[in-house]
Amino acid sequence: MAAILSSTPARSANASIDIVHFFSGADHPMELVIKAFNQKNLGVTAVSRQEGTTYEAITQKAMAGIAAGRPPAVLTTGWKLASFAKHTLGAQDLRQFGAEGQAVLDNYRESAIKMVTIDNSVLGIPWALSTPMLYVNMDHWKSGGLDAAALPTTVEDLYVKLGALQQKTGKAALCYEVNEWEPQAFIQNAGGDVLDASGKPVMDSANAIYGMQKFVEAKTKGLWKPIGISEMLTAFQAGALSTMVTSSARLSGIKAQSAFEIKLAKMPGLEGRPRRMNSGGNFLSILARNKEQQAAALQFLKFCGTAEAMKIWLGTGYLNTTKHDLPIPSGQEAAYAQLADGLTPETVWPGPRGLEALKVYVDWISRMVNGSASVPDGLKNSKDAVAKLLA
Numbered sequence: 001m002a003a004i005l006s007s008t009p010a011r012s013a014n015a016s017i018d019i020v021h022f023f024s025g026a027d028h029p030m031e032l033v034i035k036a037f038n039q040k041n042l043g044v045t046a047v048s049r050q051e052g053t054t055y056e057a058i059t060q061k062a063m064a065g066i067a068a069g070r071p072p073a074v075l076t077t078g079w080k081l082a083s084f085a086k087h088t089l090g091a092q093d094l095r096q097f098g099a100e101g102q103a104v105l106d107n108y109r110e111s112a113i114k115m116v117t118i119d120n121s122v123l124g125i126p127w128a129l130s131t132p133m134l135y136v137n138m139d140h141w142k143s144g145g146l147d148a149a150a151l152p153t154t155v156e157d158l159y160v161k162l163g164a165l166q167q168k169t170g171k172a173a174l175c176y177e178v179n180e181w182e183p184q185a186f187i188q189n190a191g192g193d194v195l196d197a198s199g200k201p202v203m204d205s206a207n208a209i210y211g212m213q214k215f216v217e218a219k220t221k222g223l224w225k226p227i228g229i230s231e232m233l234t235a236f237q238a239g240a241l242s243t244m245v246t247s248s249a250r251l252s253g254i255k256a257q258s259a260f261e262i263k264l265a266k267m268p269g270l271e272g273r274p275r276r277m278n279s280g281g282n283f284l285s286i287l288a289r290n291k292e293q294q295a296a297a298l299q300f301l302k303f304c305g306t307a308e309a310m311k312i313w314l315g316t317g318y319l320n321t322t323k324h325d326l327p328i329p330s331g332q333e334a335a336y337a338q339l340a341d342g343l344t345p346e347t348v349w350p351g352p353r354g355l356e357a358l359k360v361y362v363d364w365i366s367r368m369v370n371g372s373a374s375v376p377d378g379l380k381n382s383k384d385a386v387a388k389l390l391a
Contacts, residue, residue, distance in 0.1 A: 015296040016045045017073035017288070020062060022053050029315040036312060037303045044296040046074075055081060055282065059355065062089060062287065073288040073297040076127070079281055080180075080358065082118045083350040091285035092294065093121040100298055107305030112321040115345050116283045124285035125301050128318040130249040131279050131338050132185050134158070134268060138261040140242040144168045151265040155186075155214050158243075158268045162223050165242055173223040175232040175244040176215065178369055180362050181280055182245055184347055186211040188276040189269045194361075199350040201386040203361070204379040212375045214270060216368055226369050247280060248335035251317040255331065264334045266341075279343040281318060350390060357389040 023030040034046045052058045055078030062075050066089065077085045085091040094101040104125060105113060112126035134151070142148055144165040152158035162173040176182050184194055187203065190211030194203045202208070218224035227235070233250070235241040237257040245267060255262055269275035284304065286297045303309050307324040319339055320326050328336050349358045364382035367373040373381065 014043055014045055015292060016047055017293060017296045017300060018049050019046050019074045019076075019284075019300065020049045020051050020058055020072040021076040022050060022055070022058050023076075023316075024050055024053075029313050032312050032315075033304065033309050036309065037300055040303065042299055044299045046300050056355065056359070059084070059089070066090070066287070071287040071289060073286065073293050074300060075285050075287050076282050077124065077285045079115060079279070079283065079346040080349055081355065082116060082123055082283070082348050084352070084354040085285055086118050086121055086123055087350075088352050088355075089285070089287055090289070091121075091123040091287060094124065094286070094298075094301075095122055097294070097298055100302075104298060104301050104305055107322050107324070109321060109323055115279070118348070124283040125304060126281075126321040127284045127304060127313070128249065128281035128316070129279055129321050129339075130247040130281045130318055131277055131335060131343055132182055132245050132267045133248045133251075133335055133338070134265040135236065135244050135246060135251075135254065136263045136265060137236065137239065137242050138263050139239070140165065140169055140171055144242075148263075151263070152268050153266070154271045155268045156271045159218060159221060159223060162243065163221065166223065169242065171239075172225060172235065172241045173243065174218055175224060175227065175235070175241055176218065177229055177232070177246060178226055178362075178366055179229075180347065180358060180365060181278070183212055183215050183365055184278050185267060186215040186270075188278060188344060189273060190214065191273055191276075194347045195349075199348075199390065201383045201390065203386075204376070204383045209376055209379055211270065212368065212379060216375060219369060219371075247317075248319065248332065248338075249281070249317040251331055251335075252315055252329070253317075262331070264331060266334050266338045275341065277338055277341065277343055278346055280346045353389045357386045360385045360389065 019034060021030055031048055034048050037046050051061045059081055062072055065071050094105055108126055116123050116126050146161055152161055166173040187194060187208045190207045192205045192208030192211055196202045232244055236244050237254060239260055284301060286294055288294045288297050310322050310324055311326055314329055361382050364378045368375050368378035
């Protein structure tokens with residue numbers, strides 16, 4: 001193993017490993033990292049495979065490959081599916097590879113490694129860390145006569161200002177993502193949780209109901225017309241949308257496609273309640289069963305932990321999870337400030353049916369947003385359905 005992972009070429013016959021992800025575009029930093037690795041000529045060729053556009057989609061394809069005896073060597077796995085990756089996908093504990101595995105992990109901050117530690121197994125490298133942020137079209141903001149130096153810090157103030165802005169500019173005011181991630185921020189900022197420390201669903205508590213009602217309130221006030229994430233991004237980039245809440249990691253792509261000033265602000269909290277923001281993102285896990293494929297995959301993960309690779313990767317807008325002292329990318333100051341405030345992990349859906357539980361919960365969120373279920377009923381019904389699956 002030590003010989004295979006040395007800085008010299010790994011073997012006389014080149015090994016090929018699949019890196020499965022959902023990032024598109026030849027100039028995406030993921031592709032650039034893979035290209036930079038291959039240029040090292042270490043005897044391992046990393047092959048980029050984009051298989052879907054969501055964590056759920058690429059996870060399902062990975063399951064099909066595993067069932068057929070062809071698991072991907074490396075999978076881009078969402079934090080929320082970490083338990084599922086261990087118990088169903090067979091993600092490898094990096095520490096089982098001894099000193100070489102530890103050498104990979106030594107590049108990362110302990111707080112980031114904890115986020116990828118499930119049942120005492122370190123399931124990969126904490127590759128991508130993001131957090132929900134408020135994106136503001138500053139051209140709209142200024143034309144509406146709002147103070148550019150004082151962006152809202154509470155949801156209540158945001159809704160008041162957006163109501164006035166929408167009337168003055170005639171532009172759509174706000175868009176949230178309809179998923180489980182952004183509601184988690186509202187629930188936690190209200191003092192609730194989605195799952196408790198033991199993995200039990202508790203998303204129907206009084207605090208959670210309050211937080212979810214604040215999430216849905218933007219729609220009932222006429223500030224938010226729910227659309228898909230790709231449509232939301234297109235609308236914002238076209239200048240038809242004044243604000244949106246989405247991942248800090250989207251900034252570079254959004255700025256490249258927009259002709260106006262964009263500013264990121266911390267996601268607003270709830271009046272009178274302490275902010276407790278969540279993180280998101282993914283880790284790179286080794287699913288390969290073959291020893292040679294595992295060793296080759298470790299070579300790739302080892303490169304990903306270098307300052308060279310992380311500097312390329314930060315072009316996405318994801319936050320730096322390594323110990324390397326790298327400059328904060330322009331425009332990401334608020335995201336790093338939110339990170340410094342402290343972030344909780346994304347909700348991790350446990351057990352072999354965690355993926356199903358996640359989908360059921362998101363379905364109930366959609367019903368609450370579109371008004372076919374009240375918030376108290378939607379959260380109660382989702383809790384009951386999730387509890388059955390997790391049991």
